[in-house]
Amino acid sequence: MASDKEGEERKVKRKKPRIPPLPREEFTDDAREVFAFWGEPNAWEEGSKTNVINTMGNHPALGKVYNVWGMHFLMHNSMHIRQLELVVLRVAWRVKSEYEWHNHVGYAMNAGITLEEIEAIKLKPADGPWDELDKAVLVSVDELIGKGRISDKTWKILTKHYDKRQMMDLLFTIGHYVMTSWALSSMGVEMESPDPIGFDLRTASGRIPGKTYKPGEVEDWIKTRGY
Numbered sequence: 001m002a003s004d005k006e007g008e009e010r011k012v013k014r015k016k017p018r019i020p021p022l023p024r025e026e027f028t029d030d031a032r033e034v035f036a037f038w039g040e041p042n043a044w045e046e047g048s049k050t051n052v053i054n055t056m057g058n059h060p061a062l063g064k065v066y067n068v069w070g071m072h073f074l075m076h077n078s079m080h081i082r083q084l085e086l087v088v089l090r091v092a093w094r095v096k097s098e099y100e101w102h103n104h105v106g107y108a109m110n111a112g113i114t115l116e117e118i119e120a121i122k123l124k125p126a127d128g129p130w131d132e133l134d135k136a137v138l139v140s141v142d143e144l145i146g147k148g149r150i151s152d153k154t155w156k157i158l159t160k161h162y163d164k165r166q167m168m169d170l171l172f173t174i175g176h177y178v179m180t181s182w183a184l185s186s187m188g189v190e191m192e193s194p195d196p197i198g199f200d201l202r203t204a205s206g207r208i209p210g211k212t213y214k215p216g217e218v219e220d221w222i223k224t225r226g227y
Helices: 004-013 029-036 051-056 060-075 081-094 098-110 115-120 132-147 152-158 164-187
Strands: none
Touching: 029 051, 029 060, 051 060, 051 164, 060 164, 081 098, 081 132, 081 164, 098 115, 098 164, 132 152, 132 164
16 A cells, blocks of 8 residues: 555656646537547537547547547457557556556456556566467567567467457557557646556555446446546
């Protein structure tokens, strides 16, 4: 459990966004289309409850295509859901994206990944409790970030398990979440939760992370995320 001092330190580290969410007085119909895309109640009138979406409202032309692109990787990915979430969390750890880490811990748990496994994502892939496919997708994150190319050895292992569509989704999923993490960190997009999950899997309140749901998976999916 995090101490009160640790909790205060986490709060102090938060900085004002460089590009803040679009103010209500600047809402346009184009921006509202960005906000309403994910099906949140009242998003057209009030904006999204998700800070990244409200930030993308500053640039509706980009926000609209980003939503379509991002929905593919989050909701319609041909990769197995377990490996998808391993990939996103490994990316978040490698590029130190607190935002993506916080949100995908709950998604990973909903996919059956344990807190012990999530903790192991921070280790070198060879040191974790992974089967052949798990290890290969984690290694692929490291190889793409570190060398810009998946090695022949890793590719051979991956193609034992994945078809061409899944291999393409793997490559672009890694790229998408690296790109998104860079953008969120550089724009200073704040996490919505008042009690974010740190890389140590602790929160300031001592809350134990639990399952969260992606858009539309359950009726009250927003409430499960603590926004």
